[in-house]
Amino acid sequence: MGRRWSREDEGQAQEEEEVVMGMFDTVNVPCPTCQTVAGFQSKSGDCLLMEYTLEEAPSDVLTDVNRHGPVTCEKCGTRYSVKLTVTTVVVVWTSEDEDDT
Numbered sequence: 001m002g003r004r005w006s007r008e009d010e011g012q013a014q015e016e017e018e019v020v021m022g023m024f025d026t027v028n029v030p031c032p033t034c035q036t037v038a039g040f041q042s043k044s045g046d047c048l049l050m051e052y053t054l055e056e057a058p059s060d061v062l063t064d065v066n067r068h069g070p071v072t073c074e075k076c077g078t079r080y081s082v083k084l085t086v087t088t089v090v091v092v093w094t095s096e097d098e099d100d101t
C-alpha cells in the first residue's frame with residue numbers, strides 16, 4: 001500500500017447526493033467522536049433548503065431529523081443519530097372554536 005497514485009482521478013470528487021424528491025432542510029450535526037459535521041435531512045419543517053446547526057434548528061425540523069438516520073461518520077465510521085428529548089411541556093387553555101394558527 002506504499003505506492004503513490006498518479007493524480008488522474010482527481011477532480012472526480014464523489015459526492016453522495018441523494019436523489020432529491022422535493023425540498024428538505026439540513027441540520028448539521030457533529031460526530032460525537034471526531035466532530036466531523038454531517039448533514040441530517042428533515043422534511044418536517046418549512047423545507048426551504050435551509051441549513052441549521054443543531055442549536056438553531058427549529059423544533060419542527062428536528063422532529064424529522066432522523067428520517068435518514070442513523071448517519072455513519074465518513075471520517076471515523078461512528079454511527080450516530082439525533083435523540084430528541086422533550087424538555088418543556090406547556091399546557092395551554094384553548095377555546096373550542098379556535099383554529100390552530
Ligand SMILES: [Zn+2]
Pocket residue numbers: 031032033034035036073074075076077078
Ligand atoms: Zn466521526
